[in-house]
Amino acid sequence: MLIASLEFIQNGMLNFAAAAVMGGIGASPEEFSYSAMAYATTAILMLFNHHWFSRRLGMRRFVRGSVVVFALGALLCATANSPALFVLGRAVQGLGGAVFFTAARVEINALHDRSRMSGLLCFGYALMLGAALGPLLGAQALRYLDWRWIFWGMLPWLVLALPATRLLQQQPEPALPAAHSSHALAWLVTAVLLGQWLIQQLPYDFFSRPQWLLLLLLACVATALLVIWLKSRQIAAADGWRPLAQVRYVLGLGFYFCCYLLVAANSYILPVMVQQALGFDVPTTGQLLSVSFIAGMAFATVYSALLLRRRAPGLRMMLLFACGLLALYGGLMAAVSPEVGMARLAGLLLLNGGFMSLFIMAVAQGTFRGVDAAHFARAYQSKNIIRQLAISMGVAGSTVFLQARNAQHYQRLAEGYSWHNPLFNDAMAQLQAALPQLGQAQQLAVLAGELGRQSMLLSCQDFFHAECVLAGLLMVLVLWQRQFD
Structure with missing residues (x-):
């Protein structure tokens, strides 16, 4: 631990x-x-x-x-x-x-x-x-x-x-051959750097230089294919990976990728929403973000107890239940208003914790069920490579999404930021009545700040609508597959 x-x-x-x-x-x-x-x-x-x-x-x-x-x-x-x-x-x-x-x-x-x-x-x-x-x-x-x-x-x-x-165990094996040939290692480093550079540049060049990102993607794919070809020439190393080439394991890696992608995206969006859009302070935000993980511990305890008593539902049913929690969480978060209280937000985050723990536990059972002990370490290191990639892509993708939606919402809301709009004049009159000590320029600044806060809230709500759609797609995939029964 x-x-x-x-x-x-x-x-x-x-x-x-x-x-x-x-x-x-x-x-x-x-x-x-x-x-x-x-x-x-x-x-x-x-x-x-x-x-x-x-x-x-x-x-x-x-x-x-x-x-x-x-x-x-x-x-x-x-x-x-x-x-x-x-x-x-x-x-x-x-x-x-x-x-x-x-x-x-x-x-x-x-x-x-x-x-x-x-x-x-x-x-x-x-x-x-x-x-x-x-x-x-x-x-x-x-x-x-x-x-x-x-x-x-x-x-x-x-x-x-x-x-x-x-x-920890201490059983070194000094006579082991190198994990990679010198050429394969050099190209592997290049492929990883290109992939991470692509993910890192995504939030900044997605709209301004998409052709540059496409070239990076093609270079990354070409380099990765070259690494695979060089590795295939190392018979001993290839034999170590061959037992993992099974549908159950590959499907499990796909489920892991989806889960870590969503968890990383949520971890990026939630602080933005709670602090910038809803106006909570830093300590309160920290407490709210911890709720999901503490709830995950509670869900994991209940599920483990059911497994020990052999009363747990099948993997497919558990995956569907977890996806249902995700869909409910996304739908309710998408309907959050600026007046939401801390207790309601904490209650919604319990659903997110349930999805994280139950989905990952069910996927872990199904993914490694056909992997024998001799190949488990290699299988788990591959899973963690997927985890690192998913986390990077989740943060980069959610950044691009938030930038795009925030720009669009801000532009639409700003169209009403005019003296020719009766609602704008009403808002200025209410500010004058509530805060008479402020000058007109300061009142305009207050409304501009409210404009930014509302556009950010709408952008975050769009993300949670998209999360509902992804939860539905995951449910379809769970129902379609036959490996995790």
Whole structure:
């Protein structure tokens, strides 16, 4: 639990405090997004080689080294005074943080029967508790300290986790061949960099330079195909992947991708909606964002209890139920008004937590059911590569969506921002009556701020309408497939 929660706590705090960090290092949104690209790139490269490193060094040394590397990255970020140094620190953190999730899950897979079920439940608790603590701790760091404590505050967690690595297995295999040939590794690095560059540039060039993004996409696909061809020439390595070429596993990866994409998009949209559109303060926003993950722990406990008593419904029924929660959540969030209270918002976020935990638990059961123990580590590292890609694409895609919808709504609402509009004149008269101390220019500024807030709320509501549609498509896919019964 200590190892698995580290990355989620750190990234949860950083995502919540992104605006404060940008101000602290003097970075623009585009410069700050390079740090996310750097983290995802180094994490994906490490995940591609996770199986080889864990067997070559032994899991204990591998995880210990990763904790040290992650701490070094945190120190670089905490002392950064420029965007370049901060990007370097996040790249170093990606090398260490990519290991924790997979290593913890592989260790749990070595348990048996009821112990494994308890281990999986604790593993889920660690992930959701870490994700819940991220916004809470980030809000308190901003309220009482400053943004650098987003990273200084990780050091006690790392100190606690390091002694726990004594419990990990230590069985190195020094005679292992290299995970990739030198040519394949070079092209793999190129493919990952191109893919992450494409995702990173998506919010900024989607409307202004789409042809540039298309060229990046074609280059990324061509490089990835070249890597696959070079890997196919390594017979031993290819044999390691061949047992995973089954419909159930590939379908499971698709479900994982959809889930992490939606979770990442929600994690980006929710703070924007709660703070900018609904006007909640920073500590309250942190508390609200934690509700989903705490609710996920409760749903996971109930589902695990049903599994232990063999009373749980089938996987298809559970996936449909989870998608139903997502559709209900999206529909109700799309109808939220500016007068919504904290209690109602918290109640809606319970639905999101139920979708996250139940969907992922059901998908995990179906995806790895046909994977034997000898190939589980490789299968899980591939799943986590999909996770990193989905998170990057979820944030980039939701940014583009919000930009496009906000521009359109703002333009339409601004058409009524005129002295020739009776409603505009009524609003100005009400402001004059309520705030007579303000001059006309200040009253116009108040209305302009309200215009921006309303356009942002409408844009967020559009996102949740789209989420309802995606939930419906997921239901159709669940009903159509025959692998997860």
